Amino acid sequence: MKKCLTAIAFLLAAGTAQAEDKITIEFAYPYSHLFDVTYEKILPLFNEKYPNIEVKMRASYESYEDASNTILREAVAGELPDVTMQGLNRQAILVDKGIARSLEPFIQAEENFAKDGYHEAMLKLGTFNGEVHGLPFSVSLPVGYYNMDVMAKAGITSVDQLPTTWDEVVETCGKLREADVKNPIFWGWNITGNWFLQALMWSQDKATMEGNDIQIDSPEGLTALKTMHKIFRECDMQNIEWKAALSSFSAGEIGMMFWSTSALGAVERAKGDFVLTTHEFPGLDASGPKGLPAGGNAAMLVSTSTDPNKLQAAWNWLKFITSGQGAAEVARTTGYMPPNKAANEVILADFYKENPNKETAVRQLPLLRDWQAYPGDNGLAVTQVIYDGIEGIVTGEYDDMEELQEQLAEETQDLLPSGN
Numbered sequence: 001m002k003k004c005l006t007a008i009a010f011l012l013a014a015g016t017a018q019a020e021d022k023i024t025i026e027f028a029y030p031y032s033h034l035f036d037v038t039y040e041k042i043l044p045l046f047n048e049k050y051p052n053i054e055v056k057m058r059a060s061y062e063s064y065e066d067a068s069n070t071i072l073r074e075a076v077a078g079e080l081p082d083v084t085m086q087g088l089n090r091q092a093i094l095v096d097k098g099i100a101r102s103l104e105p106f107i108q109a110e111e112n113f114a115k116d117g118y119h120e121a122m123l124k125l126g127t128f129n130g131e132v133h134g135l136p137f138s139v140s141l142p143v144g145y146y147n148m149d150v151m152a153k154a155g156i157t158s159v160d161q162l163p164t165t166w167d168e169v170v171e172t173c174g175k176l177r178e179a180d181v182k183n184p185i186f187w188g189w190n191i192t193g194n195w196f197l198q199a200l201m202w203s204q205d206k207a208t209m210e211g212n213d214i215q216i217d218s219p220e221g222l223t224a225l226k227t228m229h230k231i232f233r234e235c236d237m238q239n240i241e242w243k244a245a246l247s248s249f250s251a252g253e254i255g256m257m258f259w260s261t262s263a264l265g266a267v268e269r270a271k272g273d274f275v276l277t278t279h280e281f282p283g284l285d286a287s288g289p290k291g292l293p294a295g296g297n298a299a300m301l302v303s304t305s306t307d308p309n310k311l312q313a314a315w316n317w318l319k320f321i322t323s324g325q326g327a328a329e330v331a332r333t334t335g336y337m338p339p340n341k342a343a344n345e346v347i348l349a350d351f352y353k354e355n356p357n358k359e360t361a362v363r364q365l366p367l368l369r370d371w372q373a374y375p376g377d378n379g380l381a382v383t384q385v386i387y388d389g390i391e392g393i394v395t396g397e398y399d400d401m402e403e404l405q406e407q408l409a410e411e412t413q414d415l416l417p418s419g420n
Helices: 002-021 032-049 064-077 088-096 104-109 120-126 148-154 166-178 192-203 219-234 242-250 261-270 308-322 324-333 341-347 356-363 379-395 401-415
Strands: 023-028 053-057 083-087 134-140 142-147 183-187 254-260 276-280 295-301
Touching (some): 032 308, 053 308, 064 083, 064 088, 083 088, 088 120, 088 134, 120 134, 120 295, 134 261, 142 192, 148 254, 166 183, 166 254, 183 242, 192 219, 192 379, 219 379, 242 254, 254 261, 261 276, 276 356, 295 308
Antiparallel strands (some): 083 295, 134 295
């Protein structure tokens, strides 16, 4: 009896020790409607490999701007998570303010970690002052979504007939309207971080920012504004919130939608009974875009813990979700591209053949350019000024693009740091 009680006491003590050994880390990410299903797939795989680590999910960020603002507030309040997902264009401010930790010590301690497992252009998106601070988790590019049942009303019945320039897009809008399609197009002007403005700028091989100077007052900036004006006016595009637009397209009410490839998984799951095709983002001329901004997010270590075990646990999670196995689930559940070569070239070798709509963005990888942030403490305010200006084009408030160009250039430059 005494031996039995001793054995029971030993088992209880062991169980208590195991419970005490469990490490909890906190994690926050944006866009629950896109990524909830992704983490539901990844978490069991991680738990199987690391049973002693519990990942506590915080409330998701509404957008990348919300993610940036939330982390900045939490840093002041001392309430940071251990790992955060931030928009690729929002990493620099966390590095500049000392919130994000360098990942170099963790990378160097990994015997089998190979930086060349990540596409070089993608890895650079999280590198600052020669050190990696963010590992890209999901990368997107703008693409065209087409409801081929609706497009047939404009005489377009095959992929090779889809528009390749914005002039052709506008022409197609006219044909769809003649066929009584009430809303032929949604063009994603209101996507986060002025992404589509940058898409039109990079299409001309022109950066939106050069040092601390915004380039919206350039000839390329005027072309971008005039192109938006032409699309909005001649297509008579409705001013609808982006979530409503995605729902409307999924319901089969819109013929053409230009948006991030990130939403593809959600659209495929929600769409009605119609043929969906994605195609390359149109250009300003037949040669196509010269570049496109990389969207998406990166995992950053922002833990304030001094416990080496907790920091290692956070690193294990961060590394796992950006690894080949974790990153592959990004492609399977969303329309994002994994940044890891092992995911794209090995794990997903047959996936893209079986899912051609998700391969569109992969074909555009040679066009990958930086998704630029606006420098200084007023970066988010600059984003809002440009957002308001573009919305004014949509609503009809602005028709003179030269005047709007001058106004935007003046207002944004006043918010940016002086000097280069």
